[in-house]
Amino acid sequence: MKEIDLAAAKLAVAEAEAASPTVKEAAVWFMAKIMEGKKSAAAVRYRLDRLITLIGDKKISHVTRQDIIAGG
Numbered sequence: 001m002k003e004i005d006l007a008a009a010k011l012a013v014a015e016a017e018a019a020s021p022t023v024k025e026a027a028v029w030f031m032a033k034i035m036e037g038k039k040s041a042a043a044v045r046y047r048l049d050r051l052i053t054l055i056g057d058k059k060i061s062h063v064t065r066q067d068i069i070a071g072g
Contacts (some may be wrong), residue, residue, distance in 0.1 A: 024056035029030060 021029070027048040035041040054071030055063055 004012060006065045017059070017061070020059045023058055023060050024052045026060050027052055027056075 029043055031041070031048065035044050038044075051068070055067050058067065
């Protein structure tokens with residue numbers, strides 16, 4: 001019984017991991033939904049573009065403060 005529960009838990013973790021967006025996907029969503037039409041959008045877009053250049057392909061759930069510090 002524990003083997004089945006363990007397999008189900010591993011499957012659930014894998015599915016959640018696959019559903020987690022990358023940094024780039026999250027930044028694009030944020031700009032489209034939250035910053036659209038705001039005066040500060042250009043400045044925020046500039047900073048997010050720099051962030052995307054550094055770590056854009058990583059899953060957002062795997063990014064740490066150290067990734068940002070090391071990239072900057």
